[in-house]
Amino acid sequence: MSRAAKVVASIPVDDLSERQAKGEHKRLVEEIARHDKLYHEQDAPEISDAEYDKLRQRLKAIEERLPELVDAASPTQRVAPTPSTAFAKVRHARPMLSLDNAFSDEELQAFFDRVRRGLERETDLKPDDEIGFACEPKIDGLSISLRYEDGAFTVGATRGDGTTGEDVTANLRTVKDIPHKLKGRVPKAFDVRGEIYMERKAFQEMNARQEAAGDKTFANPRNAAAGSLRQLDSDITATRPLRFFAYAWGEAEPRWWKTHSEYLKLLENWGFRVNPLSKRCRTPDEVRAFYRKMGEERPTLPYDIDGVVYKVDRIDWQERLGFVSRAPRWAIAHKFPAEQARTRLNGILISVGRTGALTPVADLEPVNVGGVMVARATLHNADEIERLDVRVGDMVIVQRAGDVIPQVLGYAPEQRPKKTHKFEFPTRCPCPLETKVQSEEGGVVRRCTGGLECPFQQVQRLHHFVSRNCFDIEGLGGTHIENFWRDGLLKVPGDIFRLPDKREEIEKREGWGELSVRNLVAAIEARRSISLDRFINAIGIPLIGEATAKILAQEYGDAEGWLDEMLNAAMQRKKHPDPVKKEKAAAEVGESYGRLCNVEQIGVTTADAMCAFFTELHTREVIRDLLRQLAVQPVERRVVAADAKLKDKTVVFTGELLAMTREAAKARAEELGAKVTDSVSKKTSLVVVGANAGSKARKAAELGVQTLTEEEWVELAR
Numbered sequence: 001m002s003r004a005a006k007v008v009a010s011i012p013v014d015d016l017s018e019r020q021a022k023g024e025h026k027r028l029v030e031e032i033a034r035h036d037k038l039y040h041e042q043d044a045p046e047i048s049d050a051e052y053d054k055l056r057q058r059l060k061a062i063e064e065r066l067p068e069l070v071d072a073a074s075p076t077q078r079v080a081p082t083p084s085t086a087f088a089k090v091r092h093a094r095p096m097l098s099l100d101n102a103f104s105d106e107e108l109q110a111f112f113d114r115v116r117r118g119l120e121r122e123t124d125l126k127p128d129d130e131i132g133f134a135c136e137p138k139i140d141g142l143s144i145s146l147r148y149e150d151g152a153f154t155v156g157a158t159r160g161d162g163t164t165g166e167d168v169t170a171n172l173r174t175v176k177d178i179p180h181k182l183k184g185r186v187p188k189a190f191d192v193r194g195e196i197y198m199e200r201k202a203f204q205e206m207n208a209r210q211e212a213a214g215d216k217t218f219a220n221p222r223n224a225a226a227g228s229l230r231q232l233d234s235d236i237t238a239t240r241p242l243r244f245f246a247y248a249w250g251e252a253e254p255r256w257w258k259t260h261s262e263y264l265k266l267l268e269n270w271g272f273r274v275n276p277l278s279k280r281c282r283t284p285d286e287v288r289a290f291y292r293k294m295g296e297e298r299p300t301l302p303y304d305i306d307g308v309v310y311k312v313d314r315i316d317w318q319e320r321l322g323f324v325s326r327a328p329r330w331a332i333a334h335k336f337p338a339e340q341a342r343t344r345l346n347g348i349l350i351s352v353g354r355t356g357a358l359t360p361v362a363d364l365e366p367v368n369v370g371g372v373m374v375a376r377a378t379l380h381n382a383d384e385i386e387r388l389d390v391r392v393g394d395m396v397i398v399q400r401a402g403d404v405i406p407q408v409l410g411y412a413p414e415q416r417p418k419k420t421h422k423f424e425f426p427t428r429c430p431c432p433l434e435t436k437v438q439s440e441e442g443g444v445v446r447r448c449t450g451g452l453e454c455p456f457q458q459v460q461r462l463h464h465f466v467s468r469n470c471f472d473i474e475g476l477g478g479t480h481i482e483n484f485w486r487d488g489l490l491k492v493p494g495d496i497f498r499l500p501d502k503r504e505e506i507e508k509r510e511g512w513g514e515l516s517v518r519n520l521v522a523a524i525e526a527r528r529s530i531s532l533d534r535f536i537n538a539i540g541i542p543l544i545g546e547a548t549a550k551i552l553a554q555e556y557g558d559a560e561g562w563l564d565e566m567l568n569a570a571m572q573r574k575k576h577p578d579p580v581k582k583e584k585a586a587a588e589v590g591e592s593y594g595r596l597c598n599v600e601q602i603g604v605t606t607a608d609a610m611c612a613f614f615t616e617l618h619t620r621e622v623i624r625d626l627l628r629q630l631a632v633q634p635v636e637r638r639v640v641a642a643d644a645k646l647k648d649k650t651v652v653f654t655g656e657l658l659a660m661t662r663e664a665a666k667a668r669a670e671e672l673g674a675k676v677t678d679s680v681s682k683k684t685s686l687v688v689v690g691a692n693a694g695s696k697a698r699k700a701a702e703l704g705v706q707t708l709t710e711e712e713w714v715e716l717a718r
């Protein structure tokens with residue numbers, strides 16, 4: 001995020017100017033989409049659920065202030081992201097909805113008030129009548145829908161986008177808590193819904209097994225459950241300790257139960273597990289007491305819960321209250337705050353990332369934070385340590401939000417020991433080269449200057465290379481890479497593809513056997529053919545991640561063409577070491593460098609980092625070595641129809657667009673065959689000028705480039 005965007009992100013919604021609010025809306029939509037993807041498709045969230053909820057709340061608040069910003073693409077209008085494609089799709093007989101959240105007493109009271117008002121209006125409920133709520137712990141897992149016909153399990157699906165989910169029947173058949181045949185009287189056709197999850201202890205044991213086998217480990221039980229459920233091989237799912245609690249229904253024909261509590265009893269009779277802590281509460285006060293009790297029991301429960309769910313017990317009342325967009329009016333999830341604990345800060349360690357960035361890590365006296373032992377927590381960077389003023393020896397407050405990396409929130413001043421010292425960031429890298437540490441980006445990021453020579457970075461780069469979004473080689477997880485590196489089996493990425501020649505040597509190593517080596521070799525061989533975008537991502541170019549790698553692959557098409565251009569750009573830059581502006585890069589530095597700077601999401605800074613990387617002899621050797629052993633598949637370029645309206649046109653958008661976001665406008669222009677760039681030159685065919693446009697509009701006028709107003713663009717793009 002830019003400095004300006006960070007400032008805007010910290011302003012309360014009500015104080016934002018309209019322009020800021022629009023910008024913030026766009027940022028949040030994109031940010032939420034990114035986290036949705038990380039969470040649902042990659043099972044690898046970067047932020048806690050609480051932080052995610054905050055983003056959504058802020059988005060909702062902005063949309064309440066400026067309702068014209070709401071469109072169908074906004075996450076507030078969707079239940080969850082669209083399902084991915086590996087599994088067959090299943091359309092749910094009734095949509096699988098989500099729940100609204102209450103984070104505070106006020107929000108909970110507002111829910112009770114809404115329900116009461118609604119029922120007094122819609123039914124004969126009198127002001128003194130009780131409503132009655134079914135209360136259940138909110139399990140932190142993932143919801144699924146199970147279809148039963150004549151009492152037999154037929155199809156099981158994930159929630160997906162709420163309307164369509166993924167068919168994971170074969171995997172669900174391996175889950176012991178899911179009955180294949182139901183007992184007693186059951187509806188002829190119906191859907192049982194509930195939560196798939198993993199107990200904390202089983203999760204830790206499974207992670208330990210995965211780690212020992214060099215397989216993927218998971219950040220938390222929820223991700224482990226999701227990853228296990230979405231295995232393509234149900235034999236693997238069968239080995240995973242998945243559990244299931246039932247708590248709802250979808251379609252049910254005929255349905256004779258009158259209350260939610262009655263339904264829960266039926267579920268048990270049919271053979272399902274129902275959370276034994278579920279309880280019917282008669283009044284809001286009883287509900288609040290239930291919340292407090294669950295909050296106290298939370299750390300000792302065998303599974304993660306992130307709140308409590310309250311449902312109006314009477315089903316005829318539920319039906320009267322109905323739904324709003326994505327959630328029922330008759331239920332709410334009352335969330336718990338993130339779990340915290342106090343413990344001693346024994347030291348501050350420095351970890352080295354794959355590009356040499358140094359991250360301080362809190363070395364903690366192991367402490368139980370809501371059921372999980374925590375011994376490490378991130379301190380992010382030197383500024384964060386300065387801001388928190390935590391010192392070695394302090395009692396610190398650690399927070400774990402059910403997921404991702406635990407964080408240090410601060411220290412307890414009353415428990416600070418007499419002699420403490422402000423932390424001084426080391427001036428030498430902890431790597432064996434003990435290189436000098438360099439400050440970057442205004443001092444926030446510190447970096448090891450060992451570059452490609454630094455052994456710590458080499459190991460991190462190998463980890464990155466085999467990771468899921470790169471070469472995705474299973475069997476090289478855990479400490480295998482460190483061990484292979486130490487013993488000289490692996491130094492550069494190309495060595496991975498020479499491991500199959502050393503199978504006998506590996507088989508003799510501790511922890512390896514014929515089978516595991518065979519699996520590893522198969523995993524490696526399967527990756528001798530790789531897509532260009534994965535290849536680019538895997539090389540580990542500074543500042544280039546998955547998304548930019550895809551864009552680069554689209555731009556350059558094939559490995560040889562791309563590499564030529566990168567080497568040319570690097571050479572051109574080396575001959576012209578002065579600062580340049582993106583617009584003039586091609587003219588002043590060279591065509592290849594200019595082209596690179598103008599690739600979407602890449603500017604001069606990123607282009608320069610890339611050039612520096614390709615200037616290194618080592619980089620070129622590593623890549624050549626790989627290309628000798630691999631077939632890098634060219635990407636399918638977006639095909640442009642011969643009659644596309646904007647074929648061969650270069651389009652620039654400038655100023656604020658009102659009808660659509662800049663991203664949507666760009667995407668539309670590309671669909672119409674245009675190339676979208678950021679800077680106006682003689683080669684530009686069209687400039688779309690939005691509100692408050694500045695220099696680019698002037699430049700277009702100077703150069704005589706055709707301009708369009710936003711209305712004209714919308715007309716053209718229709």
Ligand code: IVH
Pocket residue numbers: 097098099100136137138139140141142143195247248309328331333
């Ligand atoms: S009821 C229409 N009950 O929370 C109501 N959901 O935020 C459907 N969840 O997608 C949900 N425990 O994954 C319900 N006892 C419980 C739950 C529960 C966990 C999850 C579920 C749902 C999400 C909604």
